[in-house]
Amino acid sequence: MLYHLAKEIDARVAAVENAATAGEALPLVTDIGAGLGAVTVDGSGTLVSIDLDRDAMATQTGASLAGHVLRAVNRAETAASRRREAMIAEAAKEGDFR
Amino acid sequence: MSTPRSAIGDLEVVRRQAGELDDRLAAARHTSRSPDGLITAVVTGQGTLIDLSIADRALEGPHVQTVGIRIVQAVTAARDAARAEALPQLNALFGKQPPPPVDGPAAGRPTAHHHDSVPSPGQQSPRGTRASVSADDEESFEELDFLSLDEPDERGGHW
Numbered sequence: 001m002l003y004h005l006a007k008e009i010d011a012r013v014a015a016v017e018n019a020a021t022a023g024e025a026l027p028l029v030t031d032i033g034a035g036l037g038a039v040t041v042d043g044s045g046t047l048v049s050i051d052l053d054r055d056a057m058a059t060q061t062g063a064s065l066a067g068h069v070l071r072a073v074n075r076a077e078t079a080a081s082r083r084r085e086a087m088i089a090e091a092a093k094e095g096d097f098r
Numbered sequence: 099m100s101t102p103r104s105a106i107g108d109l110e111v112v113r114r115q116a117g118e119l120d121d122r123l124a125a126a127r128h129t130s131r132s133p134d135g136l137i138t139a140v141v142t143g144q145g146t147l148i149d150l151s152i153a154d155r156a157l158e159g160p161h162v163q164t165v166g167i168r169i170v171q172a173v174t175a176a177r178d179a180a181r182a183e184a185l186p187q188l189n190a191l192f193g194k195q196p197p198p199p200v201d202g203p204a205a206g207r208p209t210a211h212h213h214d215s216v217p218s219p220g221q222q223s224p225r226g227t228r229a230s231v232s233a234d235d236e237e238s239f240e241e242l243d244f245l246s247l248d249e250p251d252e253r254g255g256h257w
Contacts, residue, residue: 037166047147047173050166057162062152069169070150077147 012092019091023084030076032068036060039069043084045077115191120144123184130175132168134161139172145180147173 024043031038037052050069057065126143136156140149150173156165 047170050169052163052166054163057157057165060157062154062157065157065165066150066152069152070147073147073150073173 015091015094016088019087020084023087026083028076028080028083030072030079032072034060034068036065036068039072039076041073041076041080043080045080045084047073047077112191119187119191122187123180126180126183128176128179128183130172130179132156132172134168137165137168137172139169139176141173141176141180143180143184145177147176 022043026043027040027048028043029038029040032050032052035053035056037050037056039050040048042048050073052065060068123143127140127148128143129138129140131138134156136153138149138151139147141147150169152165152169156162156168
């Protein structure tokens with residue numbers, strides 16, 4: 001019985017680790033808004049790239065563009081973090097043996 | 099080997115210290131500029147981006163297309179600075195030497211049982227430190243004897 005319990009625990013831990021790894025590898029793209037482009041972060045929430053539309057940038061000041069980008073980066077990083085947590089929680093739930 | 103009571107006491111001390119470190123990191127600020135100096139990013143000691151400044155001049159001229167790249171450079175540099183400052187503090191808190199030589203010498207580390215308390219509530223490690231911290235968690239779990247908790251006669255025994 002203890003052996004099976006240990007095996008089930010191992011399976012659940014492996015599922016959670018896989019979900020964490022998958023969550024980190026999956027990029028997330030967030031729209032900056034105002035047609036300015038998009039922010040891409042990796043699954044762990046690290047900023048990867050910022051793609052800006054040249055024509056839309058022409059309508060912005062430095063300060064307004066900075067505000068848009070700052071909010072988009074924080075939105076993207078928060079969303080990536082939440083998505084990763086949700087994936088881990090889901091994996092833990094699926095491995096529930098009770 | 100420590101008793102369960104002293105181990106819990108140690109755990110509480112580490113948790114409190116982790117909370118204090120978390121507060122210090124949240125209050126810290128690290129500023130970095132893009133190579134041309136026109137874009138400035140400010141992050142907390144935890145790596146959270148809290149301010150971004152773009153000079154109007156950055157939106158003029160032929161290099162306007164590289165604004166995105168320069169923003170990323172500034173943010174990354176600020177986060178690198180935050181991590182460089184936070185890492186020694188995290189290492190000190192969890193009893194690690196700054197330059198970890200591969201991951202072998204975990205055995206015999208006197209504070210291995212402290213590592214369960216790494217993620218204090220609401221604590222966010224600076225980006226990039228997560229891997230090393232979680233690697234330690236795995237090592238400490240290997241050292242713990244979870245099965246002994248299932249034995250009814252082992253109350254007050256070892257962890």
